[in-house]
Amino acid sequence: MHNKINSLFSHLWQDYLTITPSAKKVHDLLEGYESEHSGKPSKLVNDHIALRTLNIEKINLDKLAAHFLALGYSEKGQYAFVEKKLRAKHFEHTDDTYPKVFISELIVEEMPLDIQQIILKITDNISDDAALLDNFLYSGTHWQVSPQEYELLVAHSEYAAWMSAWGFRANHFTVSLNHMGHFQSLAQVNTLLKNEGFILNSSGGEIKGGPQVLLAQSSTMADKIEVEFSNGKKLIPSCFYEFAQRYKMPTGELYQGFVAASADKIFESTNS
């Protein structure tokens, strides 16, 4: 079980780095600061990872979630994003050293008809059991769209456009501030990253949430990577890196849920 979980996260991480070179730089920068400060090698801990999908039955949120349920995760929260036409759930493992998993899905039937047609076309040829394969969660796209279709998707849903270009893979990893020694606040991390030239998502402010909602989050803007579309290449947003700090509930335990208003803004880290 534990080997399987570690192997899954390792595959997701390696796949994520191939299209998110800035994440490796940020990871090494933060880990370097942590190790230097504590005088011993110190590893960053992931608060959560996030995956995206479409609510098409054979590849929907539940199909992605099944991989984690089989590894000892259970569902802990549900979230709705009415404007973006998304819903999401988060999952936690009984062993809390494993990252939480946040999975969202686009509610396809709430999209305009021309958008629905593109989505149905690209998902039509996926086999009914594709989502059962071990490597499904990092299998990328099972289709190809044209740059024109991509642009049409962008105009109605940045999320749908991202899915059309990148498919199934980790959308972001998230560093846990609560496991860091040198860095005590997101503001401190953000200042360092800006000084080093990284671009942060400032939609709704650089820091989303805070002690009042028991969770503070910030993120980089997604890298721009060249993608081969069905008839031409295009430079588009790929994935981003997130940073989270959790606060104690009245019980004395750290809050482990998510905050919909903050997540709503974090989604915009992949806007073009």
Ligand code: NI
């Ligand atoms: Ni996140």
